[in-house]
Amino acid sequence: MDALKAMWETIPPATPKDLAGARRRLLDGMHTRRRVVTVPRVLVAVAAAAAVALTPQVIGTGTSAYAVTKDQDGTLTVTLKELRDPDGLEAELAAAGVKADVTFLAPGTRCEVPRFVGADESYGGSPVDSAAELRERVSKVRSYKAIRGNSGKFQIFPEYIKPGETLVLEFSDERSAQVLWRMGSWLAKAGSPVKSCTPVSHTG
Template sequence: MKALDDMWQDVPVASFEDLAGARRRLTDGMHTRRRVLTAPRLLAAAGVAAAAVAAPLIAGGGTPAYAVTENPDGTITVALNEMRDPEGLRADLLAAGVTADVSFLAPRTRCADPRFEGTDPSYGSPGPTGALRTGVERWRSFQATQVVDVHKIRIRPEFIRPGETLVLEFRDNRNAQRPWTLGAWLARAGSPVKPCTPVPDPA
């Protein structure tokens, strides 16, 4: 204790100006820390604002209308949860390296044909019957696009040649077990795809 008393005796008494300066330096330091700490809060607020702007693109419950995923094996998976925003899906497929034309159709409708020139007999034919059936496995339109489950399709770009367009026509089935029917074809390079004009489809 005597050592402490001796030490305090060596410390000069602070003047009023010294105390005021110390208080000012302490206050300045607190303001500096406060500014640094509020920066992440501003970033968080900006993130909330961005999320609010993006909200209209999200379907109920936070589920997106669709999702495009590039897989390690080079294939592309499209998960379709809601039939809307075909242009957005087309743009996302283009960003993934696939030129596509996407149409969403009401129940019991189809796109009036012909819209384009197909790469194989799958487009414009009533179906793979008779002599056509033997070669259907080799049609690239069937190889390029496959239905995975009730909400997903898988696109295999290896079967799409440069300049070709993948034409996707989704028809609403109004059925939870089978939400949509897909028509998928490849349009020849140099063959423009006409806009979809919905017409009744009794089938």
């Protein structure tokens, strides 16, 4: 103990400058070991993760005529710019899990009926007599629920398509800047083959 006391007495007292330097070195060491995460940095990280989670999945390579994307909930969005390459569009829909038969028609034409057995009364069923009856049928029939869209883009909801059914799509070119195409859509019953389209006039 006496030896330690004697050695301590030989060490000169620290000056204020020495103490300031030691404090600075201590703080610098703490900063290098500890990563400070600020609130903005956390928000940026969360936003980036959310963007990745919500980004639709692109199906296939797409073309200048059309593109197919798949959302997180399974909904397919089809952007249709030109009526060409129906086989390519069918292949991309098949890759997304939807069996489809796609036909592109000239202006003023439609496919001759019947081509298939419909899965519900939307195809080959009795005609509607009023707008109210049409609205009621649209709200109940699966074929009407399976697809929804407007000129240029439409969405497909696979939860309304049963295994083995075929989504039949017919597009007629309207040659209009406001209405790019007219679409007919139905569900073919499972096991019912879809015949090739024979174009006929709208009034034929």
